[in-house]
Ligand code: OGA
């Protein structure tokens with residue numbers, strides 16, 4: 210795929226030079242990284258060589274770590290690390306192979322979603338000519354909000370979105386059924402119990418910067434509270450289409466050693482699945498909670 214890596218004007222995806230996390234990050238350097246992160250929503254630190262301990266320790270400077278819900282995808286010995294990978298070892302997947310195949314904000318279906326995620330590339334799939342595959346695209350939810358027409362801003366002010374993990378699982382189940390698989394009633398029930406739907410503001414105010422951000426995830430944002438089904442579906446689709454406009458998007462082309470951090474309020478992201486199972490991809494993700502300042506959502 211030969212698409213531009215980034216638009217010169219992209220409001221996110223800021224590359225920070227001269228940071229070697231393994232060699233140590235001073236408080237002053239950290240303050241600069243944190244400020245850039247809050248400003249741009251997605252930052253890129255290339256050429257890192259991180260052990261799991263160093264990755265976790267760096268993430269903890271941004272807030273407490275969160276454990277991802279699927280135990281079999283956590284790195285053995287380091288449950289703070291969630292493995293995103295298509296690699297099978299001893300007949301078992303070492304990580305989640307299909308993470309993030311729709312535009313989303315991580316864990317938007319819990320009452321207190323994480324502040325940010327840090328994804329570190331260990332193995333990047335490549336074409337035979339060496340060109341990397343499996344890019345990740347990010348969209349700025351704050352730039353997208355700012356660019357909305359005044360009327361739309363008025364219309365969506367104060368609305369609440371119902372985020373539903375169950376809805377996304379149902380979608381995956383339908384795909385599975387189309388391929389001849391089964392998704393039992395019991396599995397369905399378990400998902401609903403573990404992750405009840407939550408209501409969040411459709412326009413979130415960023416807990417650090419105070420900027421307004423659109424909070425919509427494809428397939429996970431199931432409805433806008435209080436609207437008729439058709440109006441709700443149309444509004445969600447319209448906002449998503451707006452957020453995906455090229456001027457709000459940064460496309461990251463991975464290289465081994467890249468650490469990319471994204472803010473789960475001011476950005477959404479999607480994994481591009483353009484590689485095959487034999488082309489190995491292995492990434493480590495830490496997920497960082499908000500200290501406490503964020504206004505949590507409520508169970509719907
Ligand atoms: C994630 C995710 C995208 C990717 O880890 O949260 O969405 O490209 N990953 O792996």
Ligand code: MN
Nearest residue numbers: 309314315478
């Ligand atoms: Mn994700």
